[in-house]
Structures are given as structure tokens and as C-alpha cells.
Amino acid sequence: MSAGLIILVVLLIACAGFFVGRSRAIATAGGDIRNLHSRPNYYGLTVALFSAAPALMIAVLWLLLQPLYIEGQVSEMIAPADIPEGGSLSLVMTDVRRIADGLDVAVDAGTLTEDRIEDMRADLSDLRTRLGEVGIAVASEVRQNVFMAAKTYRELAAKLRLAMAVIVIGASLAGAAFSLLRINPDYRARNVSEHAIKALLILSSSVAILTTVGIIFSLLFETLHFFRLYPAKDFFFSSIWNPQFQGGSDLGILPLLWGTLYVSFVALIFAVPIGLLAAVYLSEYASKHVRSFAKPAIEILAGIPTIVYGLFALITVGPLLRDYFAEPLGLGNSSSSVLTAGVVLGIMLIPFVSSLSDDVINAVPQAMRDGSYGLGATKSETIKQVILPAALPGIVGAVLLAASRAIGETMIVVMGAGAAAKLSLNPFEAMTTITVKIVSQLTGDTEFASPETLVAFALGLSLFVVTLGLNVLALYIVRKYREQYE
Amino acid sequence: MYDTLIPENAVDQKEIKINAEDVQVYYGDTHAIKDVSVKIEDKTVTAFIGPSGCGKSTFLRCLNRMNDTIDICRVEGKILLDGEDIYDKKVDPVQLRAKVGMVFQKPNPFPKSIYDNIAYGPRIHGLAKNKADLDVIVEKSLRRGAIWDEVKDRLDQPGTGLSGGQQQRLCIARAVATEPEVLLMDEPCSALDPIATAQVEELIDELRQDYSVVIVTHSMQQAARVSQKTAFFHLGNLVEFGETSQIFTNPVDPRTESYITGRIG
Numbered sequence: 001m002s003a004g005l006i007i008l009v010v011l012l013i014a015c016a017g018f019f020v021g022r023s024r025a026i027a028t029a030g031g032d033i034r035n036l037h038s039r040p041n042y043y044g045l046t047v048a049l050f051s052a053a054p055a056l057m058i059a060v061l062w063l064l065l066q067p068l069y070i071e072g073q074v075s076e077m078i079a080p081a082d083i084p085e086g087g088s089l090s091l092v093m094t095d096v097r098r099i100a101d102g103l104d105v106a107v108d109a110g111t112l113t114e115d116r117i118e119d120m121r122a123d124l125s126d127l128r129t130r131l132g133e134v135g136i137a138v139a140s141e142v143r144q145n146v147f148m149a150a151k152t153y154r155e156l157a158a159k160l161r162l163a164m165a166v167i168v169i170g171a172s173l174a175g176a177a178f179s180l181l182r183i184n185p186d187y188r189a190r191n192v193s194e195h196a197i198k199a200l201l202i203l204s205s206s207v208a209i210l211t212t213v214g215i216i217f218s219l220l221f222e223t224l225h226f227f228r229l230y231p232a233k234d235f236f237f238s239s240i241w242n243p244q245f246q247g248g249s250d251l252g253i254l255p256l257l258w259g260t261l262y263v264s265f266v267a268l269i270f271a272v273p274i275g276l277l278a279a280v281y282l283s284e285y286a287s288k289h290v291r292s293f294a295k296p297a298i299e300i301l302a303g304i305p306t307i308v309y310g311l312f313a314l315i316t317v318g319p320l321l322r323d324y325f326a327e328p329l330g331l332g333n334s335s336s337s338v339l340t341a342g343v344v345l346g347i348m349l350i351p352f353v354s355s356l357s358d359d360v361i362n363a364v365p366q367a368m369r370d371g372s373y374g375l376g377a378t379k380s381e382t383i384k385q386v387i388l389p390a391a392l393p394g395i396v397g398a399v400l401l402a403a404s405r406a407i408g409e410t411m412i413v414v415m416g417a418g419a420a421a422k423l424s425l426n427p428f429e430a431m432t433t434i435t436v437k438i439v440s441q442l443t444g445d446t447e448f449a450s451p452e453t454l455v456a457f458a459l460g461l462s463l464f465v466v467t468l469g470l471n472v473l474a475l476y477i478v479r480k481y482r483e484q485y486e
Numbered sequence: 487m488y489d490t491l492i493p494e495n496a497v498d499q500k501e502i503k504i505n506a507e508d509v510q511v512y513y514g515d516t517h518a519i520k521d522v523s524v525k526i527e528d529k530t531v532t533a534f535i536g537p538s539g540c541g542k543s544t545f546l547r548c549l550n551r552m553n554d555t556i557d558i559c560r561v562e563g564k565i566l567l568d569g570e571d572i573y574d575k576k577v578d579p580v581q582l583r584a585k586v587g588m589v590f591q592k593p594n595p596f597p598k599s600i601y602d603n604i605a606y607g608p609r610i611h612g613l614a615k616n617k618a619d620l621d622v623i624v625e626k627s628l629r630r631g632a633i634w635d636e637v638k639d640r641l642d643q644p645g646t647g648l649s650g651g652q653q654q655r656l657c658i659a660r661a662v663a664t665e666p667e668v669l670l671m672d673e674p675c676s677a678l679d680p681i682a683t684a685q686v687e688e689l690i691d692e693l694r695q696d697y698s699v700v701i702v703t704h705s706m707q708q709a710a711r712v713s714q715k716t717a718f719f720h721l722g723n724l725v726e727f728g729e730t731s732q733i734f735t736n737p738v739d740p741r742t743e744s745y746i747t748g749r750i751g
Binding site for chain 2: 367
């Protein structure tokens, strides 16, 4: 019985439990549901919960622990002599699993029978071809011990799967019976189900939090690994970025950090004023008709894939800036430049700034505007001196959110700013950012043990810290000033 | 109810400040104000009373063209301030509102310091030549708003941190700071507790010496306490307008009597 089938059976039991529980509740109340503490559906729901939740939890735990247990049992059968030179136990165990899976497939396909596997002891030469016939490629010649381990692996797995089916379905039935017996008119079924719903809500929110923690830890371990191979001082303070895949490379973050900040700065210089002015127009001056058309139109910008923006930077903005600004001014002749990436990134950020600021400006109470108009202020005085200050925390939040987006953006920068790690002030020169270098260090044929590859994790963590800091700052500002006008 | 009336309420005829003739207001297709003609005197408190939705607030907002900010609102008829039509094309509503100040139902201090709240109007109208001038205006206005003693030590604190009654007096002081000729108050006490209400009412009575005050109120006792003239609105019509003492003691129209005695409203 496969795991999917077991879970399906449990869910069917839960479904049936719902209806049985519901009708049993009505029966215990003598047909009058006003005698019940809760609505009949809640009784059904408790039965369903008791049959599904514990059983599914056992199933999940079982599925997590079973491979660990089997590996522990089987790996004892592998002698040190079976491990090929330069390999490791885990590689041999992978072979064991492949052979075990292959045997399963072969049996299903009819090319092998259980009896033949039992007999296959001395002569293993046949095995490779047999497995090859069913599409399982075994790398090296199969050794006796490995084959025996694979056989044990198969047997154990089959036994445990049967045990799991019995225990999980048993738990489900026991839960159903337990909760069915508890049903009586005074049983507080609604409270029980609401507790379960609350647990579900907590579980959902903790998934998001745990994922964040998990990401941080995975980055953290690889980063520590990197710092063991490459001195942290050089990483943080060296101004040279020159990875050599044969070793001896310079991996200083400074040129990349500079590129990231420079591009983001240009993008924000471009996006914040335009976005803010657009928001002021939309929320204060535009008629309903214009607003209903213009706001979605601006927000379409946010829906364009960044790779398309990248193309725009590559074939339109880059050459334009080079031909009309950089070359006449004698500042360079590269079409990839900080300015290209910054401008296109800025265009991408306009809807972020304008849409969020527009919401914030709209949230300023009408009483503020009335108060100002009532004192004889003009519209522009009202906007400049009352509405924008009142909306400022939200606007700052919007800008910082846009900054996080800018710092984390990759595609536009790859195509717009180039890939040269440089420390320069000239905005018409090609530069590169942290995100671009993470991609280039991890793509292609790389081994995961060299500092040239592992540096990507250190870069990722640094980037994460910067954007996290910005987000925390944004949250703090928004929270600190949020209730000022109430 | 008469015992709350002050004998001084019976005053002589004064100069007409605002003269409204045959004012009609439409919200889209709704005819909200019908044929309202009212003469509002200088240095007098005029109260507008009437049941909810009778148009008293709408009419008040016509007096300083606050209804201009509502797209679907249309005003017809004549409203003369010192003999000049405020709906004339030549009149800039911004300048008009500097002359006709307004205090709202809910206290709405700006999210700025107490000082900046008061200085807002004088600053935008250029009433102060320098900082010292502005300081004088702020102190004078806060004194007129009867709140100086409570806030003089914390002028740099946000105005939103004050209590409801203090906020409303701050808003009155803010309106006074721009030196208006008329002060419009739209239910200024409806969000306040009885003590704060008493303070604001006292303040309104003092303001009468310099300004023409128009107050919209739901409380008939309040109208009787603070006003000299009362206008009773019902379903968009001005039913009766006259001396407060006469309206409350001897109303001419049966609808006024029904409202005052609590039979309609």
C-alpha cells in the first residue's frame, strides 16, 4: 500500500466520520437539534478531525523517520571494502537505493520475479542488463554486499510500509470511534472544532516564519563554510572582485555592494519623485473618470516581467543613453551602464511608489482637508503642509519597500548594467551588483566546495541582511507614526 | 427650558453680515435646500436647529463655499457677505474662507505641534511679518480659544495628544487665528463630554463680541443657551427664523412647536 493510498483512505474515513457524527448527534438529541450544545455540523467536524488529524500526523512522522531507520539498518551491511576509492558511504547508499528501486520496477515490469531475485546470489552479471532493460542505469559493477544490502532495503521497506498502513488506518479508526462515543447533547463540539481551526491558523503562520528561519540557517551554514576557506576580512574590506576558478581569487564584496547601492540609488532618484507626484495627482486632482483609468494603467507596469524590462534596457535605453549622453559628453562608450539599469529599474519601481503612496494619501482623513480648506488654504498648500506630512510615514514605508525591491533586482541589472565589478563614480560605466554575481558564481559547471562558489552564499546573506534591515526600518517608521492623526 | 435663557439675549437689531436669498442646493438630483432666505447679523450667535438630514449643515457649508469640494453639489440663489455675492465668479473661495472660518463636528487638529496648528492659517495668509509677530498671534489666538493656560508649556507637543475638548478649543483658536469675520461651527460639541461642552459654549459666548457666529446644533438646550437668533430647518425648508427667546417660547409655525416639544425629529 503506497503512502498516497493510505492518506486517501484516512481522508475517506474522516469524510464518513463527518456524516456519521452528524447524524449520531441528531439522534442523541432525539431529532431536535435545539437540544444540542452546538450545530450538528460541528459534531461531524470533530469526528472528522479526530479521525484525520492524529492519523495524518503519524503518517507524516513515519514518512520522515522510515528512510533514516532503514539506512541505519542497511548501512551496517556495507563493509569498508565495498566503498570505492575516492567515494563515500553516502554514494554507495545511493547505489543501494537505486538497485532496490530498480528491482521493484523490474518486478512490476515482469522481467524479474521474486524467486529469481532470491536466487540471484552468485551471479550478478545478469543484474545490470536486467535493470537496464527497465530503464534503471547502475553505474558500476554491482558488488555482492551492495546487492544484499539492496535486497534487505527492499524487504525492510515493504515490511515497514505494511506496518505504516496498519498503524495509520488503525489510528484513524480509533480516533473516529473515540470521538463518536463522546458525542452527547452536552458535548461542546463547536469549541473543540474552533480550537482545531485555531491550531490550523497557527500552523499556517508558523510555516512562513519557519521558512524564513530555514532560509537564514541554510545561508548561514554555507557562509560559515565559506569563511573557513576565505578570510572574512578580505571578503568585507577588499576592493577587488576577481574570481579565478583555478584558485587564488580575490573576492571582495565592496565593488559589488557599491554597484548595488549605486544602481538602487539612481533607480530611487528616478522613481520616488515621479511615483510620488503621480500619487498626488491621482489621489487629489484626478477626476474619478481619469483615476479609474490611470491607476490600473500605472499598475500594469508592475505586472511586466523583469526580463522584459531587461530587454528594454538592453536594446532601447542603453544605446539611447550612450549615443545621446555618454559619447557626446565623453564619459564612456558602453551601452551597459549604471544609469541604464538605474533608469529602467526606476521605471519598474514607479508603480510601487505611486500605488502605495496613493493608498496612504487616500487614507488621510477628509477632516484634515476640510480643516485646512476651512482656514482658507489652497489645494496645493493643503497638500504640501497637511496631507503629505500626515502621509509621510506611509510614504517612507513605500520608498523603503521600493528600495528593497531595487537592491534585490537581478534581471534588469544583468542586462542593463553589465557584469564588470568596478568601483567608479561615473554613471555611464558598466558596473555590477551582488545579485548578478550570485547568479554568475552559481551557474555553469561548478563544484560546491570551492570559495568561488561558496562566496555566493556569503553575498546572499549580506544582501539579505541589507534588505532585512531596510524592511525593519520601514516597519518601524510606519508603526511609530501610524496613529498620529487619530 | 426658558429658565436657561439669559436676559441679555434680547438685543437690538444689528448690522446684517450675511444675507442669503432664495438659496437652493442640489446634490445630484436631490433638492437638499429649498428657498432658504436668512439674514445673519454681526456680533450675534445664530443657531441652526432641526432634525437630522434637514439641511442645516449643508446650508452652513454654503456660507463659506465648502460645498465646492463636493463634485455633485450645485448651489443657486444669492448669498451676500457684506453686500457682495460670494458665489460671484470674481470671488476666490480660498479668500472667502479666510474671512469665513469654520469649526467642524469632530475636532480635527493637524498632525503637527500645537504651535504649528495655530500658526498654519497666519502663515499661509502672511499675517505675521516675523517670528515674534507669529508668537504674538499664536498666544492671542490660544487665549481667545480659552486654552492658553492649559497648553502654554507644551506648544511643541502634537495637537493630537490633547483631550477631545482641548482639541476642539484648539480648532476654534486655529480658526480665530486667521482673523475671520464670521465663524461657522458645525455641531462643535457633539463629540465632547458635558464639561468640555460647557467650556466651548462659554467660549462661543465670548467670541460673540467680535464675530458673527453661526452654529449648527442638535441640542435645543444648547441653541437656547448660546444663541440670540435661531433658525429651524425641516426637510430642506427654513421653517422659522427669529429671536431665540421667541422661537423657544412662542413659535409661530406648528412644525417648530412639534420639534421643540419633541414630537418630530
